[in-house]
Amino acid sequence: MEEKKSPDALIGCLLGSAVGDALGLPMEGLSRQRQLKIFPDIDSYHFFFGKGMISDDTEHACITAQALIAARQRDALFDERAFTASLSKRLRLWLLMLPAATGYATLRAILKLWLGFKRSGVYSAGNGPAMRSPIIGVLLCDDPDKMKSLVYLSTIVTHTDPKAYDGALAVALAAAMASKHIDDPREYLSRLDGLIDNHDFKKMIKTAAESAGQSTEDFAAAMGLGSAVSGYIYHTVLMVLHTWFRHPADYKTAITAAIRCGGDTDTVAAILGGIIGARVGKAGIPDEYIQSLYEWPVTPGWIERLGIALSETAGPSSPPEFSYIGKFIRNIAFIAIVLFHGFRRLFPPY
Numbered sequence: 001m002e003e004k005k006s007p008d009a010l011i012g013c014l015l016g017s018a019v020g021d022a023l024g025l026p027m028e029g030l031s032r033q034r035q036l037k038i039f040p041d042i043d044s045y046h047f048f049f050g051k052g053m054i055s056d057d058t059e060h061a062c063i064t065a066q067a068l069i070a071a072r073q074r075d076a077l078f079d080e081r082a083f084t085a086s087l088s089k090r091l092r093l094w095l096l097m098l099p100a101a102t103g104y105a106t107l108r109a110i111l112k113l114w115l116g117f118k119r120s121g122v123y124s125a126g127n128g129p130a131m132r133s134p135i136i137g138v139l140l141c142d143d144p145d146k147m148k149s150l151v152y153l154s155t156i157v158t159h160t161d162p163k164a165y166d167g168a169l170a171v172a173l174a175a176a177m178a179s180k181h182i183d184d185p186r187e188y189l190s191r192l193d194g195l196i197d198n199h200d201f202k203k204m205i206k207t208a209a210e211s212a213g214q215s216t217e218d219f220a221a222a223m224g225l226g227s228a229v230s231g232y233i234y235h236t237v238l239m240v241l242h243t244w245f246r247h248p249a250d251y252k253t254a255i256t257a258a259i260r261c262g263g264d265t266d267t268v269a270a271i272l273g274g275i276i277g278a279r280v281g282k283a284g285i286p287d288e289y290i291q292s293l294y295e296w297p298v299t300p301g302w303i304e305r306l307g308i309a310l311s312e313t314a315g316p317s318s319p320p321e322f323s324y325i326g327k328f329i330r331n332i333a334f335i336a337i338v339l340f341h342g343f344r345r346l347f348p349p350y
């Protein structure tokens with residue numbers, strides 16, 4: 001029987017994603033240059049009167065954690081069918097709660113789930129799977145084979161392009177290593193080598209590891225991502241890894257540097273936050289960020305309970321749940337604020 005896992009890394013991973021997501025959300029989709037003009041200071045939340053709110057990135061991480069708990073058998077084993085079933089069911093319900101933003105591939109895949117397709121994934125190399133994989137990496141940091149198979153299952157529910165799986169695995173490995181305080185880029189590269197096959201992607205990551213002395217913005221420019229980081233998983237994961245190599249244990253500096261690159265800021269910061277959060281735990285995430293999350297029913301306290309529940313090895317057990325009606329009502333208010341931000345962007349400074 002495996003000993004009980006310390007919940008620190010699991011809680012840090014989930015809260016780290018939530019805070020990164022909330023910090024990056026108001027500038028999602030803006031170029032680096034426009035972001036600097038509209039948001040010269042990104043030290044605090046800019047979503048709603050100094051408060052931050054979470055988006056799909058954190059919700060997917062939490063749904064994955066719930067599905068992992070639902071799939072847990074005795075002795076910390078996981079029933080893979082139960083994992084897929086629970087994840088699929090939760091994604092279907094998630095869409096009913098009207099999330100303000102979902103990736104196009106994720107949306108199509110969930111609609112296929114509703115229509116009863118067994119193979120719901122669509123051919124896309126978007127970021128959904130990489131939002132779900134940090135928590136899998138942290139939980140299964142001592143069992144690379146199991147980690148690999150659960151990341152695969154979590155990926156193909158929505159995305160079937162092998163690139164999506166590569167990207168999600170690269171993220172899971174980073175989070176697994178971070179949770180064990182291993183952050184030597186060379187060690188990462190050698191472990192990655194046995195994990196994924198795509199030579200080009202590995203070469204890009206090797207360049208990121210060798211460029212850890214360079215600022216993240218300069219590295220982005222050198223890789224042709226100088227104006228914004230796209231939602232293409234190879235680009236997103238590349239920027240996440242570079243920032244992690246450069247600031248493995250400095251949550252705030254890393255998240256700020258990643259957001260400053262522009263583009264898909266909430267997703268980049270959520271994935272990176274999941275990795276560094278696993279390294280530094282809740283205590284390493286600035287407390288004012290956690291306190292200033294304006295969320296219900298998925299509150300920081302609920303996320304913390306989810307991390308604790310995930311650390312239990314007794315299984316089988318039921319995961320913590322939140323009110324779906326509550327989340328639906330919250331999402332209506334959330335959409336209104338997102339629309340306000342969209343409208344605001346029509347105006348100067350350009």
Ligand SMILES: [Mg+2]
Nearest residue numbers: 055056057266
């Ligand atoms: Mg998002």
